[in-house]
Amino acid sequence: MNKPLRRIAIFCGILILALLVRTNWLQYVEADNLNENDRNRRIQIDRYASERGNIIVDGKPITGSVKTDDTDFVFKRTYVDGPMWAPVTGYASQAFDANQLEKLQDGILSGNSDQLFFDRTMAMFTGDKKKGGNVVTTLNGAAQKAAWKGLGKKKGAVAAIEPKTGKILALASTPSYDPASFAGYAAKDEKAWNALDKDKNKPTLNRALREIYPPGSTFKVLTAAAALEHGAVKNIDEPTDTPEPYILPNTRTPMTNLVTGCENVSLKKALEISCNSVFAKLADDVGREKMLETAEKFGFNDPELFTPVRVSESVYDKEMERSENSLSAIGQFNTATTPLQMAMVTSAIANDGKLMKPYMVDQLESPDLDVIEKTEPEEMSRPISPETAQLVQQMMENVVESGSGKRAQIGGGVKVGGKTGTAQHGANNSKRPYAWFISYAKTGDGSQVAVAVIVEDAGGTARDDISGGGLAAPVAKDVMQAVLDGKE
Amino acid sequence: MSVVTNTTTIGAIEAPSRRNTELMMLAFAVAVPVFAYINVGLALDGKLPTGVLGYGLGLGLLAAVAHLVVRKFAKYADPLLLPLAVLLNGLGLVLIWRLDQSQRLIQRAEYRWGSFSPDAPKQMLYSAIGIALFVAVLLVLKDHRILQRYTYISMAASLILLVLPMFFPARNGAKIWISLGPINLQPGEFAKIIIAIFFSGYLMVKRDALALASRRVMGLYLPRGRDLGPILVVWAMSILILVFETDLGTSLLFFGLFVIMLYVATERTSWIIFGLLMSAAGAVGVATFEPHVQQRVQFWLNPFAEETWRQSDQIGQALMSFGAGGTLGTGLGQGNSDLIGFAANSDFILSTVGEEFGLAGMMAFLMIYGLIVERGVRTALAARDPFGKLLAVGLSGAFAIQVFVVAGGVMGLIPLTGMTMPFVAAGGSSVIANWALIAILIRISDTARRPAPAPAPSPDAEMTQVVRP
Numbered sequence: 035m036n037k038p039l040r041r042i043a044i045f046c047g048i049l050i051l052a053l054l055v056r057t058n059w060l061q062y063v064e065a066d067n068l069n070e071n072d073r074n075r076r077i078q079i080d081r082y083a084s085e086r087g088n089i090i091v092d093g094k095p096i097t098g099s100v101k102t103d104d105t106d107f108v109f110k111r112t113y114v115d116g117p118m119w120a121p122v123t124g125y126a127s128q129a130f131d132a133n134q135l136e137k138l139q140d141g142i143l144s145g146n147s148d149q150l151f152f153d154r155t156m157a158m159f160t161g162d163k164k165k166g167g168n169v170v171t172t173l174n175g176a177a178q179k180a181a182w183k184g185l186g187k188k189k190g191a192v193a194a195i196e197p198k199t200g201k202i203l204a205l206a207s208t209p210s211y212d213p214a215s216f217a218g219y220a221a222k223d224e225k226a227w228n229a230l231d232k233d234k235n236k237p238t239l240n241r242a243l244r245e246i247y248p249p250g251s252t253f254k255v256l257t258a259a260a261a262l263e264h265g266a267v268k269n270i271d272e273p274t275d276t277p278e279p280y281i282l283p284n285t286r287t288p289m290t291n292l293v294t295g296c297e298n299v300s301l302k303k304a305l306e307i308s309c310n311s312v313f314a315k316l317a318d319d320v321g322r323e324k325m326l327e328t329a330e331k332f333g334f335n336d337p338e339l340f341t342p343v344r345v346s347e348s349v350y351d352k353e354m355e356r357s358e359n360s361l362s363a364i365g366q367f368n369t370a371t372t373p374l375q376m377a378m379v380t381s382a383i384a385n386d387g388k389l390m391k392p393y394m395v396d397q398l399e400s401p402d403l404d405v406i407e408k409t410e411p412e413e414m415s416r417p418i419s420p421e422t423a424q425l426v427q428q429m430m431e432n433v434v435e436s437g438s439g440k441r442a443q444i445g446g447g448v449k450v451g452g453k454t455g456t457a458q459h460g461a462n463n464s465k466r467p468y469a470w471f472i473s474y475a476k477t478g479d480g481s482q483v484a485v486a487v488i489v490e491d492a493g494g495t496a497r498d499d500i501s502g503g504g505l506a507a508p509v510a511k512d513v514m515q516a517v518l519d520g521k522e
Numbered sequence: 523m524s525v526v527t528n529t530t531t532i533g534a535i536e537a538p539s540r541r542n543t544e545l546m547m548l549a550f551a552v553a554v555p556v557f558a559y560i561n562v563g564l565a566l567d568g569k570l571p572t573g574v575l576g577y578g579l580g581l582g583l584l585a586a587v588a589h590l591v592v593r594k595f596a597k598y599a600d601p602l603l604l605p606l607a608v609l610l611n612g613l614g615l616v617l618i619w620r621l622d623q624s625q626r627l628i629q630r631a632e633y634r635w636g637s638f639s640p641d642a643p644k645q646m647l648y649s650a651i652g653i654a655l656f657v658a659v660l661l662v663l664k665d666h667r668i669l670q671r672y673t674y675i676s677m678a679a680s681l682i683l684l685v686l687p688m689f690f691p692a693r694n695g696a697k698i699w700i701s702l703g704p705i706n707l708q709p710g711e712f713a714k715i716i717i718a719i720f721f722s723g724y725l726m727v728k729r730d731a732l733a734l735a736s737r738r739v740m741g742l743y744l745p746r747g748r749d750l751g752p753i754l755v756v757w758a759m760s761i762l763i764l765v766f767e768t769d770l771g772t773s774l775l776f777f778g779l780f781v782i783m784l785y786v787a788t789e790r791t792s793w794i795i796f797g798l799l800m801s802a803a804g805a806v807g808v809a810t811f812e813p814h815v816q817q818r819v820q821f822w823l824n825p826f827a828e829e830t831w832r833q834s835d836q837i838g839q840a841l842m843s844f845g846a847g848g849t850l851g852t853g854l855g856q857g858n859s860d861l862i863g864f865a866a867n868s869d870f871i872l873s874t875v876g877e878e879f880g881l882a883g884m885m886a887f888l889m890i891y892g893l894i895v896e897r898g899v900r901t902a903l904a905a906r907d908p909f910g911k912l913l914a915v916g917l918s919g920a921f922a923i924q925v926f927v928v929a930g931g932v933m934g935l936i937p938l939t940g941m942t943m944p945f946v947a948a949g950g951s952s953v954i955a956n957w958a959l960i961a962i963l964i965r966i967s968d969t970a971r972r973p974a975p976a977p978a979p980s981p982d983a984e985m986t987q988v989v990r991p
Contacts, residue, residue: 035911036903038786042915043899045782046922050892053926054885056935060844061881068845073826073838076846076858105625 075106078128080146082107087143087166087401089123089135092175095168097123107219111136116212118182121191121205121240122173122394124343125213130227134240134343135169135395136213142167142398142406149407153400165401172201172396176516177483181206184509190489191241193374194513197381197474197481199411200390202341204485204513205374207241243345246370247488250457252470252502253365256379257313257320258305258429260328262422266319270301270425280311282357289314289360305429305453306437310364317363318356325359326350331417332379332389334371341374341394348375365457373486376472381484383430384451384474387423389414427451427476434473438503442473442511448518449476452510454502466490471506475514483517485510540601541593547605548589552582555612558854562620565855573619580646581612584653591657595664596968602897603967606890607945607960611649611953613887614946616854617874618642621867624860641867641948648950652957659961666966670909673723680717683709684759684776688766697767698940710772710941711955714779714924715962718916721780725787726909733788756780761804768814771927771939775920777801782919783912786902815937822937836862836870840932843873844884851880867948869940872932888929891944895922898963904970914966917959 060068068074086109088095096119098112111126113119124134132140141147145154145166157164174194181192185208194204215226230238239245261267267274278297279288289311296309304312317325326335329350333339337347348371351362361367374392382389391414398407418426430451433439439452452473474484487506556578563571585608592599619642621627631638663669669676686709687697700707725732760777763769781797809815821830825838839862846857857877862870876884898918905911924941931938942952 035786035789035908038789039899039903039911039915042782042786042919043896043903046895046899046919047892049922049926050888050895052935053888053929053933056930056933057844057876057881057884057888060841060933061847061876061884062849064841065845065848068842071826071838071842071845073831073835074842074846075861076842079858105629 078131079106081126081132081140081144082109082111082128084145084164084166085109086111086126087145087168087399089119089139089143090168090170090399091119091122091173091178094175102218111214111217113212113214113217116214117210118178118206120210120213120238121207121242122171122178123213125217127213127216127218127223127227129219129223130216135171138342139169139395139398142169145401149398150400153402167401167406168399168403169395170397170399171394172196172199172203173205173394174203174517174520176520177204177513178206180204180512180516181487181509182208184487184512185489188489188505189235190487190506191245191373192485192487192509192513193242193372193377194483194485194517195374195377195381195390195392196517197385197484198390200381200392200414201396201411202374202392202394203483203517205240205242205394207239209235209237211237240343241488241490242373243341243343244372246346246348246372247468247470247490248457249365249369249371249376250455250468250470250502251308251310251365252376252453252455252472252486253363253369253371254305254308254313255383255426255430255453255472256329256332257317257325257363258301259383259418259422259426260320260325261301261316262425263328263418264320264324266316267301270429273298273300274304274312274316276304276309276312276315278311280315282314282360283318284355285357287357302429302432306433308438308454313364314360317360322354322356322359325363326352328417331415332382333375333414339392341392343394345374345392346372348372365455373488376470376486376488377484380472380474380486381481382417383423383426384476384481384484385423386420387418388416430474439471439473439507441503441507442471442514444475444511444515444518447477448514450474450511450514451476452507454507456502469502469505471502471510473507473510473514475518477518477521479521482521483514485513487513539597541589541597544592544601544604545589547601548585548608551605551609552578552585552612554609555581555616558613558616559619561853562616562623562855565853566620566623577615577619577646580650581608581615584608584650588653588656591660592964595660596964598968598971598973599964600897600901600967600971602893603960603964606894606897607957610887610890610945611652614871614943614948614953615642615645615649617871617946618645618867618948620855620878621860621871621874623855624866626860627863627866630863644950645948645953648953649957651950652954655954656957656961659958660965663962663965666910666913666962666969667907669719669913669962670723670726673720673727676716676720676723680713680720681759683713683716684763684772687769692768698769698772706950708942708949708951710769710775711951712958713772714775714920715917715955715959717776718779718783718913718920721783721916722909722912725783725912729787729908732784732793733790757800757804761808765808765812768812769940770815770818770937771924771931771941774801774927774939775923775941777804778923779916779920783916786915787908787912818937818939822934825934836864837932837934837938839863840870840873841934844876844933847877847880847884849881851876851878851883854878868942869928869938869947870932871947872929872943875946876933887946888925891921891925891929894918894960895925897967901963901967901970905966906970910966910969914963917963921956921959 086099089097096114099109100112102110107128124136126132126136143166145164177194181204192204192206196203211230216223276298281288291310293307296311334348334350339345351368358367362369391412393409395409397405400406431449434442434450434452438454442450442452444450455470457468469489472486474481487510489505559574559577622640622642628638686700690700698708698710760773763773784793821837824830843859859874859877860866875887895918902911902914905914927939928941928943930936942949944956
């Protein structure tokens, strides 16, 4: 009987071996997939197992963590001025996952990141409880508050950048939401979540980074820069040889101006009074390829811009007719941009032609406040030469001094350059236009802040009164003022 | 009769009893779970658990009693079986106690049944009863061959045990329980031992007929029609269990056990082929009309599907638990295997092992089970009588199949069945029955390794020896 016995022994061995192979498969090969499974509650449990680190602005946390008596989630996220900061923080909810910084820096905030391995190991020996690290942002509390207050009940967004470094100083979006309202997983959290989800005004949309708008006349700044850079205009004070009416190339459509006095006007004057015809002609002189090249250097058509929160791709159409190129150059046709993108254009001009990569995380800190990672300012591109940049600055400053941007004047030795925009949209311009304003403020120490403001729909304002200069410029002024006040 | 040469045993000279080896390993088998217990306490509360003394003393006492009884009444028994079983039982207690501390499970129990009662003390009691049965078996059963006398009584007993649950209400979808007032028994656990006794006795008598009276067809020895009777009966029984008790595990165990023992008894490969064909036909046949079986297969194939998740998230939760353990595990008391909820400390206790001990711990656990099986089969090889051989291989085979079916089910290797991990899972029947199983294996190994007594001075004996070369 021993021969079959040996075979049975082998058979039993194979059974055990099959189990051993299976456990290796599950716990080694498949482990990562299982750990990332959407149904795995451990992700959420881990996120709230220990006191979550904070997101910091100006040295003060704008988030918090409270202990709960729940068995699954020991801590719950809280927010300071949640709606104001939501475009920066995003949310971290026990029931609805997380987004933006809360999600992207979850490793640091929850304390599970490999970058915190050393701290965790030390804590194991010292017996300390695991704690999350902090995310220190580049934002400026006063500027953010100015932006938030300036937008008020209006629908819109503000993005402000420090031109020399690319630090994002303000990032506001209205209407907003309070991430604390659905931080838990109780019935009321679900109700709040569903209400936000169904809201027609899309309060959870981060308009500053994720919504693309037709830029309208603010885009003329870029067109002016391209014209100077590519030699279509040599002197900003010389006449531009523009007929009135200007007929769009290869068409019979005249390019209408909303103002008079555009015939053969100089570039500087054209920007001041915002002549459509001049910029439409210049774009055609520069040519589509060169226009596209400059726009892309300023950051258009880049789907991979991370601040680290992803920024939606701003568009300057790659395939179009000459006439369409002319329309695009005045911010119409398919041209569309995020508020941050317009702030980047402004900041590159204000920084003498050097575009810095925008970022909002200054540094990551371990739970004992050691710096783990610091973001260094990084040059993204040089869309225009310093000479061109200075000429465009002159023109933009002229707009604020004597053109449509008067309401952004600060005075007291601060040079402010800007450009208004009133972007029509909807079929036959049926919808309420968007009011734009882009500007920068320059002191003796160079450019301090570049800002883009858009007001989507100013409830209560008569349609004819919607203008970049009237609605958006005061907001931009307050934001710039707040940044400058902070520097003193 | 001056020179006694015994050609059948290892040697007449003082065979080592290995009892001291066993004692030393028992010390480890008690120490490891005690450290594990302390580990859980430190991880959960940050201080030494108060129960550690009682737990350590209890486990130590049980191990000591078992050891002394083996030392006295089964001196030559295999030295590994007892320590391995004590280690598993001890770690099982720690795991159950650890899950008793889970707030998630406590709240769940309070919500569902209004109150929560810890399982660890009960399991300690069951372990004590198990050891008592172990001692009783060794004391009463001086020679395993006595069991041969009860072949047909065993048959009757096992039939009753297997059929009884049909008359009791299903618990959690499977009819594998009998409830007598406050006591709930899983008769299948006991039936697997008793049925092995029956098969051994039956096959020992019939093996020649089954092995020799056969026709050779296409290189295979096919049994005669009338010899097919018993296997058909057993097959029909296991199909009935599957259909009426919706218990895939017991059915598989029962049939697999029979095929293994039939093969060993007859040395005919044809039986294995026959057995496999029959079980495949049976499983497929039943699966076509039995929704419970179909459902289990669906759960197994799509553990994360929406449909599965709505009905039962157990397998998916168990799989994620294994994944969460990774290579080294989260450490005792620090995992979330309690997310499984229902049956976390019984059928699914292995996922706690996987999550908190990691891959390393799982391999160790499986190897311990593998070692027990290996020592069992080795005992079968060493046994000198066919009944002992059959019984030993039957018991270890049943043990191996059970481990495979349960662990394979929890790890998603095969469809899940309602059985428990021997010694580790919470549940009285399982622990008690498996201690009896180990006791019988120890008894057989003792008989097998015991130096043969000097043959009685009988003329017959001498004559037989003369004939040998």
